[in-house]
Ligand SMILES: Nc1nc2c(c(=O)[nH]1)N[C@H]1C(S)=C(S)[C@@H](COP(=O)(O)OP(=O)(O)OC[C@H]3O[C@@H](n4cnc5c(N)ncnc54)[C@H](O)[C@@H]3O)O[C@H]1N2
C-alpha cells in the first residue's frame with residue numbers, strides 16, 4: 548500500500564481508491580435464502596436456466612392460430628385454445644383455431660392473426676390480409692434457452708432479476724452473506740441527540756449518516772456509539788469492532804490534533820495508513836487492516852465524513868460484499884449557473900442542485916456555503932460537482948461534471 552504520510556504533496560483520490568480496492572479481499576461466505584428475500588443481495592454463483600422461456604411456442608395476440616393456405620383468405624375454425632390448454636390435433640392448410648394470448652400454438656399452425664383483422668361467420672373466419680409466416684408467434688426459448696447463464700456470481704439482484712429467477716421456477720438462491728460493519732465516533736465534545744447540549748459540545752451526527760447509509764445497503768450494523776477520548780476505552784472499542792465486524796468505520800481524529808488517541812491505538816493494533824488526499828472536503832483519511840477487519844477512518848467534519856464515505860468507503864464496501872464489478876460513479880455534464888470558487892490543489896466535491904432548464908439542458912447551481920461543517924448544504928444538494936484538482940475558479944456557463952446523489 549502506498550503511504551504518503553510523510554511525502555510532499557497530496558495523494559490523488561484515484562490512487563487512494565486504487566490502493567483501497569487493491570487491498571480488499573471480498574467476503575466469500577455463502578447463505579441460501581428464498582428469492583423473495585434476495586433483492587439487492589449479491590449472487591454467490593452463476594444461475595443457469597433449466598427450462599426454455601417461453602416453454603412452448605405461443606401466441607402474442609388474442610385471435611386465430613392458422614396453418615397458412617395461399618388459396619383463400621377464409622379459413623375453417625376447428626377448435627379453441629386458451630392459455631394453459633394444449634390443442635392436440637394438427638392443423639392442415641386452411642384450418643385455424645381460436646387462440647388467446649400466451650396459449651400454446653396448435654401443432655401445424657404457422658401464424659397468428661389478431662381478432663381485429665378477422666370477421667366471423669359460423670366456423671368460417673375471413674382475414675383482411677394474407678397472414679405472414681410466423682406472424683405473432685413467440686418461439687420456445689426465444690427469451691432464455693436451457694443452460695443459458697442468466698445471472699452471474701457477483702451480480703447484485705434487482706427487483707426484475709428476482710422476477711427472472713421466479714420465471715425460471717427458482718425458489719431459493721445462494722448469495723454472499725451480508726456484511727457486518729462496526730461504526731463508532733470518537734470525541735469528548737460529542738453528545739447523543741436527545742441529551743442536553745452542554746457548553747462547547749455538539750450533537751453527534753456522523754454516525755447517523757453512516758449507519759443510515761449502511762442500513763440502505765443490506766448491511767448489518769454494529770453501533771458502538773460515541774467513545775470518549777480515553778485510550779483504554781478506544782482500545783477496547785476497536786478490539787471489539789475488529790472481532791465482530793468485516794470492517795470498522797470511525798469518524799474524527801484522523802487529522803493532526805493533539806487530544807487524539809485514535810491514531811496511537813490504531814497503530815498499536817493494526818496497520819493503518821493516514822493519508823492526506825487531494826480532495827476537498829475530506830483531506831485527512833485513514834485506511835488499513837486490523838487483524839480481522841478493514842478500517843476506515845473518516846475525517847470528523849460532517850460534510851467531509853459524508854463525502855469520503857460516498858467516494859472512498861462505498862466502492863470499498865461494494866468490493867468487500869462480493870460485487871463482481873465496482874464501477875466508478877456515473878458522471879454527467881452540466882452547465883454551471885454561477886461561478887464556482889476553487890483553489891488549485893485538491894479535487895473539489897462541491898454541493899449543488901442539478902435541474903433541467905427550459906431549454907432541456909442539465910444545469911447545476913452550486914451553493915454559496917461550501918464549508919466542511921455545513922451539513923445542511925449536503926442535505927439540500929442533489930448532486931456533487933466534481934472539479935479536478937488542478938482547476939482554479941470556474942466561470943458561470945462553463946460545463947462541469949456532476950455526480951447525482
Ligand atoms: N493543522 C491542521 N488542521 C487541520 C487539518 C490539517 O491538515 N492541518 N485538516 C483539516 C481538515 S481538512 C479536516 S476535514 C479536519 C478533520 O479532522 P479530524 O478528522 O481529526 O476531526 P476532528 O478534529 O475530530 O473533528 C473535526 C470537526 O468535526 C466535528 N466532529 C467530529 N466528529 C463528529 C461527529 N461524529 N459528528 C459531528 N461532528 C463531528 C468536530 O467537533 C470538529 O468540529 O481537520 C482539519 N484540521
Ligand code: MOO
Nearest residue numbers: 828829830851919
Ligand atoms: O477536508 Mo477537510 O474535509 O477540508 O474540512
